[in-house]
Amino acid sequence: MSSAAGTVIVVGGGVIGAACAHFLRRAGRSVTVLDQGGFGSGCSHANCGLVCPSHVLPLAAPGAVRAGLQALLKPNGPLSIRPRFDPSLWSWLYHFARRCNERDMLEAGRAIQALLNSSRSLYEQIIAEEHLDCEWETRGLLFVLASRLGMEHYAETDRLMSNEFGVGAKRFDGDAVAGLEPALKPGLAGGFLYERDAHLRPDRLLASWRQALAARGVVVREGCKVRGIVRERGRARAVVTEQGELTADAFVFATGALTPRWAGQLGCRIPIQPGKGYSITMPRPARCPSIPLIFDEHRVAATPMRSGYRLGSTMEFAGYDTSLNRRRLELLKEAARHYLHEPTCEPVEEEWYGWRPMTYDGKPIIDRSPRLSNVLIAAGHNMLGLSMAPATGKLVAELLEGQVPHK
Numbered sequence: 559m560s561s562a563a564g565t566v567i568v569v570g571g572g573v574i575g576a577a578c579a580h581f582l583r584r585a586g587r588s589v590t591v592l593d594q595g596g597f598g599s600g601c602s603h604a605n606c607g608l609v610c611p612s613h614v615l616p617l618a619a620p621g622a623v624r625a626g627l628q629a630l631l632k633p634n635g636p637l638s639i640r641p642r643f644d645p646s647l648w649s650w651l652y653h654f655a656r657r658c659n660e661r662d663m664l665e666a667g668r669a670i671q672a673l674l675n676s677s678r679s680l681y682e683q684i685i686a687e688e689h690l691d692c693e694w695e696t697r698g699l700l701f702v703l704a705s706r707l708g709m710e711h712y713a714e715t716d717r718l719m720s721n722e723f724g725v726g727a728k729r730f731d732g733d734a735v736a737g738l739e740p741a742l743k744p745g746l747a748g749g750f751l752y753e754r755d756a757h758l759r760p761d762r763l764l765a766s767w768r769q770a771l772a773a774r775g776v777v778v779r780e781g782c783k784v785r786g787i788v789r790e791r792g793r794a795r796a797v798v799t800e801q802g803e804l805t806a807d808a809f810v811f812a813t814g815a816l817t818p819r820w821a822g823q824l825g826c827r828i829p830i831q832p833g834k835g836y837s838i839t840m841p842r843p844a845r846c847p848s849i850p851l852i853f854d855e856h857r858v859a860a861t862p863m864r865s866g867y868r869l870g871s872t873m874e875f876a877g878y879d880t881s882l883n884r885r886r887l888e889l890l891k892e893a894a895r896h897y898l899h900e901p902t903c904e905p906v907e908e909e910w911y912g913w914r915p916m917t918y919d920g921k922p923i924i925d926r927s928p929r930l931s932n933v934l935i936a937a938g939h940n941m942l943g944l945s946m947a948p949a950t951g952k953l954v955a956e957l958l959e960g961q962v963p964h965k
């Protein structure tokens with residue numbers, strides 16, 4: 559039975575928490591969002607802003623283990639794993655390796671695609687209805703390859719995505735890719751353009767969305783760290799915070815990479831590892847790209863935004879380390895120099911890192927807690943939290959309302 563008049567506490571004020579609050583409020587719930595820091599200040603703050611239905615394939619794919627080992631051996635490789643005693647990381651890597659086969663890759667890809675396609679459509683509706691000022695643009699996403707070998711390797715990936723998922727790209731060989739995007743240097747091998755992809759500025763999305771949520775009556779409490787769950791007869795009655803107990807009829811944990819810390823109280827294994835990503839935000843250079851770019855062989859993205867320009871990516875498994883690794887930041891600049899006439903621009907406005915909530919199969923965790931019937935988990939979106947947020951929020955509301963999930 560629907561309990562639309564009930565109260566819900568959403569723990570986590572990132573883009574997933576914002577989307578959950580949006581759809582729960584539309585369902586008639588009274589919603590409070592709690593965040594231990596500031597709303598939108600975590601991994602949602604300064605990512606590359608890509609909304610990409612082209613990203614249907616998980617990282618766990620045939621050849622990923624070999625490619626990962628090769629990347630680890632390179633001092634400037636896009637992947638870094640800090641050596642340490644961490645059984646949870648070793649278990650995660652083992653399960654990741656087991657899923658690096660075509661059958662598991664395609665199965666995960668179908669689940670990922672459903673969320674991506676739904677979110678892509680929902681973003682346009684939400685932005686229009688709520689008048690969100692987030693620099694939304696629909697210019698597509700261009701994968702750029704420097705080498706002929708890289709071009710042909712990516713062509714195989716594109717064929718697989720087209721055949722299995724109906725997601726195909728326009729191919730541009732040689733200097734045709736620089737003709738499409740003049741910010742690119744000549745002499746590159748080519749690129750693949752996914753025309754349905756979009757992008758936005760994440761911090762402005764969250765700031766604008768917060769205003770829209772407040773206008774609809776959603777309460778946001780920042781600096782409110784949740785320390786525990788008060789359980790009663792197989793349900794959660796309240797969460798314990800530094801500001802006292804807060805009661806509700808239902809709870810959603812949208813706590814990203816921090817979700818494993820709740821595994822004991824939620825009653826389930828939560829196989830999420832924090833995969834640290836980096837970004838540098840700058841003013842737009844004179845020869846700024848007009849299309850978001852991914853330099854696939856270097857695993858670096860360049861996003862042009864109306865109010866700025868951002869380089870981002872790399873993957874560092876360093877646990878919950880809070881330091882800013884300057885070497886990882888320099889790798890972003892070094893990669894961009896291979897491709898762009900003007901890879902950077904001064905002054906640097908922000909250097910940033912965020913913990914991506916990485917699952918070993920690439921699929922997010924969106925389900926009820928097995929121990930607490932009125933608690934849902936919405937986490938583990940890997941590098942696609944921004945791209946999957948609206949569909950996740952809608953699915954969470956449907957699960958709480960007992961509705962059939964949308965397609």
